[in-house]
Amino acid sequence: MTRRHVDLLRVATAGSVDDGKSTLIGRLLLDSKAIFEDQLASVEKTSAEKGYDYTDLALLTDGLRSEREQGITIDVAFRYFATPKRKFIIADTPGHIQYTRNMVTGASTADLGLVLVDARNGVSEQSRRHAVLLSLLRVPHIVLVVNKMDLVDHSEEVFARIDDEFTAFASKLDIPDLTAIPISALHGDNVVNRSENMPWYGGASLLHHLEHVHTASDRDLRAVRFPVQYVIRPKSEAYHDYRGYAGQVVGGVLKPGDEVVVLPSGMTSTIAGIDLDGEELAEAYPPMSVTVRLDDDLDVSRGDMIARVHNQPEPVQDLDAMVCWMTTSPLRIGQKLAIKHTTRVTRAVVKDIHYQLDINTLHRVQDADQLHLNEIGRVNLRVAHPLLADSYQQNRSTGSFILVDEATGGTVGAGMING
Known part of the structure; x- marks a missing residue:
């Protein structure tokens, strides 16, 4: 018999601190009826205690006490909700530069990336850095979400300026599908329903776009x-x-x-x-x-x-890859690590570090001999047993791997194999 596979969209959020990621996710959860009445009542009570004249939807996602105390999101949190058309997993990733590894973790399996921008501030250095990371991780669909449009009088001119600036920067990257949507997460404008406050915007609401974005052709359906x-x-x-x-x-x-x-x-x-x-x-x-x-x-x-039989992956023992380093002890030439690729585990040694990539400027630091926490660089690895690998561009699953510290068992790096 033919069994229908449930349509699932994995979404990664990215944006600077206070751009409204948590509020946006809270709005999606609320308006899609994905939260319980007691959860909403608790958030409304906390908002009132803080003296807010609105419901702070960010409290629906910033569940950790330390996050609430600092007013920021400090780790990747996965949220789940569904509509009649699709199921969603949203990775709520932190905006700080020191948590690059967290964003890489959240975006590594994403089908779509949301880059939030505060309409008052426009495209920031972090906005560009997040676009670079999403491009590097080959997230096939990106949505520029211009938030807090209510604070700029729902200005079409402000939105167009931000859209043009981000699109010009994205043209330098490998981003196959880019869409821009103006919203107010706090008030729900263009999040689930089209907003009457922005009649000049002729596109779909954010949720409608998420429900209908075409992902079936994103995966390689030729090479088994x-x-x-x-x-x-x-x-x-x-x-x-x-x-x-x-x-x-x-x-x-x-x-x-x-x-x-x-x-x-x-x-x-x-x-x-x-x-x-x-x-x-x-x-x-x-x-x-x-x-x-x-x-x-x-x-x-x-x-x-x-x-x-006639479309096999080539066994490779020398890997040329982009590696994101995820621990405080730096990656060094000659270092020995365990490597996990698909379901196979073997050992690897770092043969060379070609360069460290400055993800803010795309500049290549050629004389780098180490990779520090949250840094990304091009690395050569020699593995003990050949891996059945493809390039990350061809297949994000067979083209990726993780590096493990054999002494602690902790994941210390994530890699994407170059073609």
Whole structure:
């Protein structure tokens, strides 16, 4: 049978401090009926206690006490809501430059990025830096959200000036889809419904845009990539002969009857069936998590990859990648680390650091011999065992990896493989 996959949009927010990210997310949660009455009552009570003559919707998302005390968001928080058309996961990322790693974490899996700009202040250095990061992470859709339009008398001229300035800067980056929307998150203008205060704006509301932005063609549906996460061998008598390979489809479309190759062994077989929750599927595609059965009893284990016979990833042992460093102890040439790529884990050594990228100016610091916390640079790595990798431009899943400190088990870096 054919089973419909739930349409999910992953959204990353970015913006300077006090541009209104938390208020915007709170407005989306409120107007989409994604919060409980007691939550709203608590926020209304807290707002009244602070002497506000409005409901501070930012309190719906800034859940940590330390965040509330400082009046800022200091970590990535994932919020969930849904409309009849789509489900959403929103990564609420901090705006400070010292939390670049947090934004990289939140945007690494995003389908769409929201860059918030305060209409009073216009495009800032942080706005440009966030655009660079979203472009570097190859987030395919970006929305420039010009917030607090109520504080500039809903001026079309102010919006047009900000839109033109940001678009001119974005033209230097790799951003395939850019949309600009004027809003007031506090009052709800153009967030869920079109605003009567800005009749000059002829576009869609933010929520309408999020519901209808086309993402089906963003993922590579040609090159089949199925990293094996787990081998399923049930012990019950009813499934005595069952052998399935569980994992997430990160590229291409899998169908029963397709000829495939298991890497790195190179053994070929045919897909006997694809299972999900006890049902057999007619096909599987990104980002579905399924169990694949093969006609032949091959030696397949975690870390292997199933691909098309005539479209295989090339095994690589030397990686040229952009790395975001995420810990206080710097990345150094000669350093040894564990590397996790899809479902495979091996060891790596840092062979060279080509340059450190200044994400504010796009300047390349050529003489860098270290990467410090929150810095991004081009790095050469040598891995102990070849990885079945693609470029990050081709496939964000098989083109990315994380670096792990073997002593602590902590994630210390995230990398994007260059083509």
